Each structure stands twice: as structure tokens, then as C-alpha cells.
Amino acid sequence: MASLALSELKLSHFRSHKHARIDADGRPVVLYGPNGAGKTNILEAVSLFSPGRGLRHASAADMARRPESLGWKLSGVLHSLHQIHEIDITCQEGGARQVRIDEKAAPQLALGRIARVLWLVPSMDRLWIEGAEGRRRFLDRITMSFTPAHGDATLAYDKAMRERNRLLKDMVRDPHWYRALETQMAEAGAVIHANRQAALVHLAAAQDQAETAFPTATLDLIAGDAGMPETSDDFCAALADNRPRDMAAGRSLIGPHRADLFATYAAKDVPARDCSTGEQKALLVSLILANARALARDFGAPPLLLLDEVAAHLDADRRGALYHEITALGAQAWMTGTEMTLFDTLGDAAMYVKITEIDGLSQVAQHDA
């Protein structure tokens, strides 16, 4: 068993799956089958074993199997370093998601301390071209994989900012109230900024030291138009100075929520957004693999990797190189594709799950190569 892996994954009334069970060992899991069969739904289920809304960023209600919409349940056995945890994630009809670890209720963020999950999905193919929000989310997921407490800082920051935005919108003028919120935004914001920078240093080191078939990406954290003060005191003062402008805008204009991630294809010195579709994909794969290598060293185990339709845009050589790096790392990678032949070179190094769909119901059948 890999040092971080899910065995026994069970899905109940989750999206197109009524009852599905996959008994994985530590090997990569190949999910193959026609479009719409329910492959990505399984990756989404695995992504929920980390904090946040999963790889579709969907609400818990959307995940309930239609037409019944009764609520859903996921359970899995997580092997994390030398421990084994039973994890249940449930959602009652109309309720919020609830996590239980070893039969005890736990906050979602607790998952981040025992599991590490990274993913690449087709919608990220446009990550370098589209808006900054997607890149921030990508960066924060990387950052949280190195520093789980990044999740706490992000939650605190967002909450304090939403509170302050409400004061701005309501034209409240009580300076004490603003200062109380700005103090907290500044503290959490400085932590967020420092964590992100540290994560980029980790990634750069992991790319430098690696022999890989994938191109190196140089990453820069950009502060956004208004800049990002380095210390929490400066940030706090800047927020106070900015109140009139923020009030006119009805929201906070400076801070880590305005940051962006800028990537360059290092060998060519070309911004990622100007690279070919295939090159952009290769850069993303490269970063995910670098992140995985860094975690193998720092955390003690490579993360769970969720690679949705990863074979698209990668030629046969690159695909082979990817599978080789995954098996060399010993990562439990969950990969999807329409044809099993896309994964030929993996052979016995992976296990296979055929997914089909009959009358809107996904069917799952696992087998060896």
C-alpha cells in the first residue's frame, strides 16, 4: 500500500452512482468508459477527501443523485503515512456536508491534515488564459498541500473581508468596527501571502532538482493593481487608508484576494498564456508532479492525484513519461480516459475500473490488466 492511498471507496447516491464500490490498493486507478459514464463523478468523490468544495467546486446539494435528491454518502479507508483512518462524508437532504474521521465528527479542515489531494481537470486547460480566480484557487490548493493551516487563514480572511464588505456596502462609518476587522484581515492576509510565497519556493526547488520530461514553469506571485504590503501592520494601515476608495467600490480593493499567479515556460521564456494548448497542459502536469515530489519529501508521502482526461493533449511519449513518473513516485493517481488503450504502457502497475451507464445509472466493474 502506498503511504497515502484510499482503499475501499464507497459512493452512495452520489451524482450518477447509486451504490458503487472500488477496492483499491496503492496502485494508480484507471477509470475508463464512454463520455457521461460517471468517471469524473468518481474523481469528484475522491476530491472531497480534502477540504473545500471538490474538483467541480459544486454545492453539496448538486452532488445528490437526481431525481431522488435524498442526500448522499461517501466512505473510504485512508492510509496516511502509518495510520489508517475511516472517513465518512455525508450530506443529509438539504443539509451541509459533514465529515467523520474514525467515527468522530470533524471539521473539513481536519481532512487537510491527514490527506493531500491534487487534481488536474479539463476545465483547467484554460487556467493560464482565463481570470485570476482560477489561478488563485490553484495556488491555494498547492499552498494548502504544504501548509494545511493555510486553509484556516483563508477562511478567517474571507470571513473578515465579507464582514468588512458589508460595512462598506451599508456605508457604516464606525472606525472602531473597521479597525477590528482590518486587524484580522491584515493578520490572516500576511499569513496567506507568506504561505503562498513559501509554496512557490518549494515548487521551484522541486522543479530544479528533478529529471522530468515535462517543461519547467517559472512562477511569480503578482500582488494585483494596488500592491500587497509585506507586513501585517502595513497591510492594516493600507486598509485604513483605502476605506474611502473601498466604500466607493463597495468592496476591498487590496489584499491577497486580488493576487494573481504568473507562469512562464522557462526554456522558451514565453508567458504560459501565450503557449500552445499542449504546452500549457504540459506546464500544468509539470507543476502537479513537482508539487507531488515536494510532498513526497516534506509530508512523507506523495499526494493522491486526480488526473481527469489527462491523456488529451499529451502525445504518446509524454503520456508514457507521465505514467513513469507517477509509478516512480508511488502515488495513487486516479486517471480517467475514454479508452483503456490510452493506459497501455501502465500494464500491471495500475488497476482498472470500467465505467458504463445504463438508464442514467453508472455501473462500476474493476479488473486487472
Place this chain on the structure above:
Amino acid sequence: MNSTRDIDALIDLMAKLPGLGPRSARRAVLHLIRKRALLLTPLADLMQSVAVTARECLNCGNIGTSDVCDICASHKRGNGLICVVEDVADLWAMERAGVFKGRYHVLGGTLSALDAIGPEDLRIPKLVDRVASEDITEVILALNATVDGQTTAHYIADQLDGRTLLTTLAQGVPIGGELDYLDDGTITAALNARKSI
């Protein structure tokens, strides 16, 4: 189900209590009825009387049966210390731990713009008054480690800045962990290791 309508209504009401659900409410009501003389009648009498007498202390917001609660009325508790808590349940938790010898101030919630709770909705102006009128030397902010709790703590600290010593409970109070849920030992340790802000 062969209960009468009143008994069903009683079960429904009991099920609305914190910590009780429909099943435990049914068991509780059955138990009460079986112990009619020992439990049900005295409970009914007490509830009737508390419904009339329970009120908030005009000074600190504690709940008691007179306009000024026992703690505020006691001269022994007037040692110059005020412990600020969000809720009466927190005050009672502190009292259970039995370490704090001063008086309290119950805010009745936390600041939250999103929930439309402003300073006027909390007992903050009254706290500022008390610091001036009761010879207060130290105000201990025992608020939850949530964003709203800390916003309220910063806000109050800002209002009282320079007027008295301000302290907070020490680390060891879990993030978002409400006082009410902590055991006595943790509360005692947090109080003894409080630090100034």
C-alpha cells in the same frame, strides 16, 4: 401512538430543547409522567415561577430572578475585575470552574455585519460605563476564537484603550471552541495564563 393530544404537544415542545430530539423527548416525557410526584409536579411549578421571575441583570446581563444578579450584588465580587463573555452560558461555565472571583459582563452575542448585529445590539456602551463607574482595574476578554468573537474583542479593546488593563484568555482555548464546551481545568488554566493586549 396512544398518547393524548396534550402529551403529544408536550413531547413536541420538549423535542425543541437543545440536546433533545423526538426520541429522547418521548423518553423524557414518559419518565416525567411515571415520576409525577417526584419530578413532573415540582418541575411544572418551578417552570411557572421561573417564567415569571427570570430576567436579565440590569448591570451585567446575567440571568437571575432579580434586577441585579447575585454576583453584581455581592461586595466580595467587586475586586476591580470584569470578565467579558458572549453569552450567559459562558458565564455559567466560568462560574462552574469556580476560579474567577470578579464580576462579569455578558455581551449577548458578537459583532457581525452580515447578521446585522452592531455595537448598539450588544451591551458594549454599558461596559464602557461600568469601567468608569465601578473602579475597574482589569477587563478580561473571554471571547471565542472565531472571527466574530475576535472582531468583538478588538472593538472593545479599541473602546477601552487607555482606561484599564485589558487581557485575554491564554492560548489553549481551541479555535472556535466555545467557553461553554471547555472543561473546568482548561478554563482555569486559560484564566491563570491570561495575557495583556
